[in-house]
Amino acid sequence: MMDQLTNTQLWTILGPVLALQLLLMIIALVVCIRTEETRGPRWMWVLIILFGNLIGSILFFIFGRKLAS
Amino acid sequence: MTQWFVLYCREWLELVRSYKLIWVPIVFILLGASQPITTYFLPEILASAGNLPEGTTFEFPVPTAVEVLAQTLGQFGTLGVLVVALSSMGAISGERVSGTASMILVKPVSYGAFVTSKWAAMLTLSTISFAMGYGAAWYYTMALFEAVGWREVGGSLLLFALWLGFVGTLTILFSSLLRSAAAAAFSALAVSVLLSLSASMLPNAFAWSPGNLSKLAASFVMNHTAEGLWLVVLVTFCAMAAALTASAAVLRKRPSLDAA
Structure with missing residues (x-):
């Protein structure tokens, strides 16, 4: 299958x-940097978002921010 | 009614402020798109994984398009359910802890309206996200495999969206019962896992159970029809109504956690 697929086709699928x-990831990073207070150190969340792929960003959105109350 | 609508708009504002309106749909789209793509590239992925003797050839039965969609539903059944439960876990308990709930409920707002506005916002978010994710899966299945009719896709979409809505309703119920958001998400997930397990282990005794919904959605997309569908849908609607009533009743008894 791969032989018939050109590079362009591969990129139209995966792009x-x-x-x-x-x-x-970018949205998660922007939110992480701009939010007032994160749960745990901020640099830790930046690393989690950068290296955790999809899961890292999800984890940050669910657990990362302190609720403004 | 206008009052309910104001509460509903407030919930939307909350969805925007917590960025849920952005990340939940994106996560569902990524989940939905990745399943057909991985299935399509599976032979290459295995071949490039290495440590196979030279000249090994794979003869994979190429899955049909409807099988790919059914697998995608399975993916949504684990990770999608997890995302729905985790994103709505703090719905009521969070506001009770922060005192927002008691601040709203001293105003002449009915407890039912308070709970159902949250429920409706959760339902809208999960249904829209799931529809987008399933639409992405459908698109990639059409592009990489073959066409699937919109009737099968639409029917299974509605059935599975109902299952997600049911899990979300459970989360809201537990969120009004328990103080901690994490405990609410965990209880809702545990109940939904128990329901699906009991429905697949004892299919005859639990033919009515909402736990059948995900299985019904998969069988609907494969066979155009599903047996015992209406009974399950009816039971699910009744269970959702009962859960919302119970949740409002709990809230009436203990509007804030200071007294408890």
Whole structure:
């Protein structure tokens, strides 16, 4: 299958998914840096988001922020 | 009704502020898109994984398009359910701890409206996210495998969205019963796992159980029809109504946690 697939075709398949994943990571990073207080050290969350792929960003959105109350 | 709508709009504002409106749909789309793509590239992935003797050839039965969609539903059944439960776990307990709930409930707002506005917002978020994710899966299945009719996709989408909504309703119920958000998410997940397990172990005794919903959705996309569908849907609706009533009743008894 791979032989018939050119590089361009491969990128048209994978491109949108990778772009979306990158977008999620960037949003998580921006939120992480701009939020007032994170649960635990901020640099730890930056590392988790950068190296945790999809799971890292999800974890940050669920557990990372202190609720403003 | 206008009052309920104001509460509902407040829940939307909350979804925007907590960024749920952004990350939950993106996560569902990524989940939905990754399953057809991984299935499509599986032979190459295995071949490049190495440590196979030279000249090994794989003869994989290429899965049909509907099988890929059914597998995607299985993926949503684990990670999707987890995301729904975790994203709505603090719905009521969080506001009770922070005191927002008692601040709203001293105003002439009915407890039912308070709970159902949260429930409706959860339902909208989970349904929209799941529809987008399933749509992405459908798109990639069409592009990489073959076409699937919209009837099968639509029917299974509704059935599975109902299952996600049911899990979310459970989370809201436990969120009003328990103080801790994590405990609420854990209890809701445990109950949903028990329901699916009991439904698959004893299919005859639990033919009515909402735990059948994910299985029904998968069989609907494969066979265009599912047996005993309406009974399960009816029971699920009744269970959701009962859970919301119970949740409002608990809240009426203990509006804030200071007294408890």
